[in-house]
Amino acid sequence: MRTSSSTADTKGEPLESTLEARAELFQDAMGFSGIADREIKKLAAMATLRRFAKGQMVFEQDQPCDYFHLVASGLVKVYICSASGFRMTYLLARRGEPLNLVGPFTGDPRFLCAEAMQATDVAHISRHDFVRFVADNPILFSNIMAILSKAVDSANSRIIDMVEKRVEERLLRVLLTLLDKFGAEIRLTSAELAELAGTTVETTLRTMARLRNLGIIESERGQITIIRPASLKNPERLPLWV
Amino acid sequence: MRTSSSTADTKGEPLESTLEARAELFQDAMGFSGIADREIKKLAAMATLRRFAKGQMVFEQDQPCDYFHLVASGLVKVYICSASGFRMTYLLARRGEPLNLVGPFTGDPRFLCAEAMQATDVAHISRHDFVRFVADNPILFSNIMAILSKAVDSANSRIIDMVEKRVEERLLRVLLTLLDKFGAEIRLTSAELAELAGTTVETTLRTMARLRNLGIIESERGQITIIRPASLKNPERLPLWV
């Protein structure tokens, strides 16, 4: 529950990349469908890649938002962090997923932090360039709104979960979501799961032990395997937006 | 915690109104600043007003979103409702405040319900007209994004509150927010406060009794008065987006 990130927080190191590689990234990035190739090229020309080591911060809380970020490889967790150090992960972003769709429009500091969970490459576009590009390609607005509406619904349904659902149900929902997105083999530690479900490491461990006894999952150090996916598929358990 | 809204759910009754009155409404509506008068007129021409009685639903969960709604008078609560009937109010909208900024863009059903807390007039614009208008007035996008970013931050900080803050702190934060928006005289019942703070009526009552003993508030039936606003102004206690 309390955490201390003592890891380096330099903003990654520049990475050489070809225009083609970047164009290919934006080509099928989430929210960028329906953009003409010619426009995608422009986008790629404005972007630069940076590499982050495991544990490095891509951006931090209360910093003005100067860049739009898009994951090119690796895995990034986006979380909110309270004054007392409690963390709540609400997005695990991999290739093609944006880290901050809203921020660039206002530029204002937000609550969010983003941290690389593995060695990760992230594409950056300056806020100014990004906003102008979106204005030139209005289809992006609809795309962004569609994503935002899911994100808002997910946040709202999480609020309800926190109050009325027990930890076991929340964890099951997290597992279901991870199953959908990453497959049955989930390479996360209990601490990371706890931050996704909004609970403590100890409670997570205890609950996972129960699920293991029920034969729903298997787990070893830093790795969980879902054995009986059907057990998670409760129709009432809508997936989160992670 | 369990609720049963047995109130009528007809969609309000049509209300005569002048073009000028509607234009004046949109003139200083939240998110509509920076629009030329000529454009505002267009907006007003597309809008129709409807009246809702106390307890009537403006829109309900899982219904496709066909209209953009803007409150013209009265008070509307927007809330999410879980399968088990638990409710969480996350917006109290009065004149000039939109009820669904995101919905019209996708048209998809959402989790949200909106219910009139008093006799209320609401302006409706068809989703199609609204989206086209926004496309014609791109400044609206920035405005909407700015509002959404606050809403998302608020939802996220609420998630953290639910997990790590006690009911008393959540209630204090709700009271602070209501103080900022509505002034020291708050005309809400304990049940309504409970839905805002994400707790039960009983716990709300008990907590309010404690605050009353501390001399922070006074309360009578359906009415709370904040006596010592300074007690709520903890710098760590950022206001919500209500």
Next chain:
DNA sequence: CGTGGCCTTGAAGACGCTCAATTCCGGTGG
């Protein structure tokens, strides 16, 4: 071979939910 991260388990205690009973108030109808 030691250190640090991760997993595991126990025990205690708190917070807030649930159920239940009672009172108070305002409005409605006889």
Next chain:
DNA sequence: CCACCGGAATTGAGCGTCTTCAAGGCCACG
């Protein structure tokens, strides 16, 4: 004018779920 009813406010008692604190084991890696 009075009786009744429904919504709102109170207050008490019991208890379940989780957090918290604590201690120990396991594994990988330098």
